[in-house]
Amino acid sequence: MNRECKELFIKSINDDLEKLRNESEPFFTANDMILLIKLLIRDRTNKKGGGILINTINRLDLLTRDLEKYGEKDAFLYVINFIENNWDF
Numbered sequence: 001m002n003r004e005c006k007e008l009f010i011k012s013i014n015d016d017l018e019k020l021r022n023e024s025e026p027f028f029t030a031n032d033m034i035l036l037i038k039l040l041i042r043d044r045t046n047k048k049g050g051g052i053l054i055n056t057i058n059r060l061d062l063l064t065r066d067l068e069k070y071g072e073k074d075a076f077l078y079v080i081n082f083i084e085n086n087w088d089f
Contacts, residue, residue, distance in 0.1 A: 001009070024033065043053035060079065067075035 028036075039053050043051070046052055064075035064079060067078055072078050
């Protein structure tokens with residue numbers, strides 16, 4: 001990749017990151033985003049194949065929606081309590 005193309009590519013990436021910051025700032029702090037990046041790095045280095053982070057997020061989302069649909073008032077707290085009571089730390 002020649003220098004001019006690389007500079008345009010980096011500018012495009014920076015623009016996308018700025019857009020991500022603007023869209024995410026009300027919901028995620030800089031520390032949250034760094035944690036997400038670290039989890040993504042761990043996910044990509046997983047020998048069993050990628051996508052566990054995205055799959056886990058999707059499964060948690062579906063589980064919490066199901067809990068809400070069936071009357072659980074705080075589905076996220078339910079899941080947190082389950083993890084705290086049943087998973088090893």
